[in-house]
Amino acid sequence: MGTSLISYFTMVAMLGVPSYGIRACAQVRDNKEKLSKTVQELLIINLIMALISYTAFFLLLWFVPTFREESTLYTICSAAILLNVIGVNWVYQALEEYSYITFVSVLFKALGLALMFLLVRNSGDVLWYGLVTVISSFGSAVFNFIRLRKLVNLHPCRPWNFRRHLYPIFTFFFMSVATTVYTNLDTVMLGVIKDNEVVGYYNAAIKIKTILVTLVTSLGTVLLPRLSYYYEQGKEKEFLSLVSKAFSFVLLFSIPCCIYFSVYARPVVEFLSGPGYLPAVAPMIILMPTIVFIGLSNITGIQVLVPTGKEILVLRSVIFGAVVDFLLNLLLIPSLGASGAAIGTLCAEFAVTLLQFWYLRKLLTSIIQTIEFKELILMIFAGSLVLWGLRGLQLSSLFWQLAVSALLFFGTCVLTLLICRESIVMSVVNKLLKTCEKPR
Template identity: 30%
Template sequence: MGGIKKNLIYNVTYQILIIILPFITAPYISRVLGAHDIGVYSYTQAFANYFYLFAMLGVMNYGNRTIAAVRDNSDVLKKIFWEIFTFQFFIGILVSVAYVFYCIYCVKEDRLIYYMQFFYVISGVFDINWLCFGLEKFKFTTIRSVLVRLGMVFAIFLFVRERSDLAVYTGILSVGNLIAAFAVWPFVLKRIGFKMPTLEGILKHLKPNLILFFPVIAVSIYHLMARLMLGGLSTEEEVGFYTYAERITQIPNTLILALNSVVMPRMANLYAKNDRYTTRNLMDKVMLFAMFMSALMAFGLAGVAPIFAPWFYGAEFTRCGLFIVLLCPIIIFKGWAGVLRTQYIIPKGRDKVYIISLTTGAIVSLLLNFLLIPKYSGTGAVMGTLGAELSVCLVQFALIRREIPFAIYLKDGLVFCCFGVVMYIVISYMGNLDISSFFLMLLQIAIGTLIFGVPAGLYCMKIKGFNLKMLKNIF
């Protein structure tokens, strides 16, 4: 468990850094570029992200799982890595060329911004974080990410000064992702070495990659399609409001995602060894952590959002507060479904369950967005996202309910949500206090954490049987 604790610290840092760059720079960028240009960037980035996903296919999950299973055999590890990467490389090059042709012949407006996004697309050709995760080398990944993303932050504050600098801003973020991908390679060449892959070895990874690629596309439909449909059916400003609201609600899931990512390769290795007791014990702890944290952060963020949005982003983004409140339930849905996916479904090789659940989410997202966005704009996109995340969570639980202690998980989750509702009511009422926004939010956070933490902690100790030492290990 010591290795998991260290990796959790590193991966929490890594996952935070993935979103901390736009979060740190958001107050500055929102005021310099404005809602319209932020919407343009978000729309083009969502479009480029589809090409990035095709460049990587299902390698992120498949590579992580495969490397974790063979990491104890250096010869097999070397062989498998170069087979998977070669497959990724050739697919990525084809997709990158297709993106360039699309920009040349199909893009009519904001063409320069689309060109700047090319560096993001091609970074998918060289992105091998899946290898580091499979080897549980989170320390290296974190250090690399810290250095690259700090450089991106400095560049943004140095070079993005006025509304005409949207292309500069886009270029900094896109090139930064490409540099981050290249930064891993010296470690790989030293740690893994090179082995010429065979055509047969490369092609054997085609089918499992395509199987895991389908859920990746399904996820992207209800994560990215909302932005694309919102840009096509509404205004760039609404895209900007929705994007910034969604970005805020992603931050609470970072802790849960970090723990899931750290434990997933360990779980895959334990499943390969058929260690049922350890896997069940570990999954129960991760699920309790996810339910506790997701309820705390979802209801807490919803309570402070109306004050936070205009204070953080500026008065132009007041509408973000409404979007954040409405999006907060996805923190719970994603937290619960994420544990099932990363601790059981993917390590156990239950790809069919994964595909069915995410396909359901994609269909729900498309239908709701198509019906609601034309009439309700950004609010419609929020409803589509909520429906998609809820359906994914429900389908995953339904399909494996007989294989897990479903009733226990549901009871624990509902108890934490009840504590969260009480916290939300209190801190929402506190929003009427006539003090500065900053100090009001600090007071809301302190009071809210106390209101939720005391009964939730007592529940864990008295009902779940956890003592203080075990609680410390979980948190």
């Protein structure tokens, strides 16, 4: 409860800087003076917003009895607000310091796990639990801030120009708010219109979808700084090439996942949630195509519209999707329950993707021509044949049934791409071979 409450104050303190900061810093990464000035301006804006957030937070603790009773726990958790601000993770992402980010993240996750075993012994150790959670999730911020002086100049680079950042920052902020409302809308409406049992089925259906979407969309954060840099430098060829590779990656990853988890929805739900959650199978099958739509809209939105300064179009598309989701939920949930919410989500994600494709129709015409659709179709055909051949397979347990079928299906997909010498797969293979080569 404490971390959930603090997350809203953190969102206000950060505004849209985590997303905008990556683009803004990536565009001036080659000029240390401009980079230092940009970092200082954004950090000052964050510190001012953090002060406002803390003021509102402590007023809430003071005036609301429910929160005042747990004021110590909430105060400990509120350290996340300041740590998020001084952590300036967006600077490290903009400069593509991914090795450092991964190292400190793993270090503090391991530290948090060790402290959890040492300090949290029973339900009465809730304060220790809150402290360990903050250290594990945000402790690296201290290291980030100390190390920041190696990347930028920390002495004041006046005159500061805060106004130039305000419009994009607030656009990203409202985009974050709209996305938060939009992604939670189906669950909230299910709870209001139906009951907690139906919400439980729906949550079981979206469990695997959420994991797969996270894997697909993680590519966006990695590519954003490089794409922003290419766009700022006018390197159109490199920009289009990287976007094309991103499209190919999403299609090659998301479509097989969509097919496999649709065909094996029943055993997956039964394995992850138990036989009592079989009503979640239908919603899960309906939701699976959203993996493809979200993957594609993540490219058009985060990897194309954002680096080119058109984030307002992303905001419009998300609002449009939220409206579609709300109207369809209102219409379908009373009669179809969790399946109705799934249909609403599917149509909403399709609407967002379609609208962003319309915004980028001229650009996408040239990109689509570079995608290797023949290899993609052959992969889908070969994988589907394997699933058809496995349709009567019954093993001793659900685990082995899923493990064997997944190994054969995804193995066939990869093998087909290797035989066809698909460019992305071959580039990965070549890099692995170079890594394994012994120096002469």
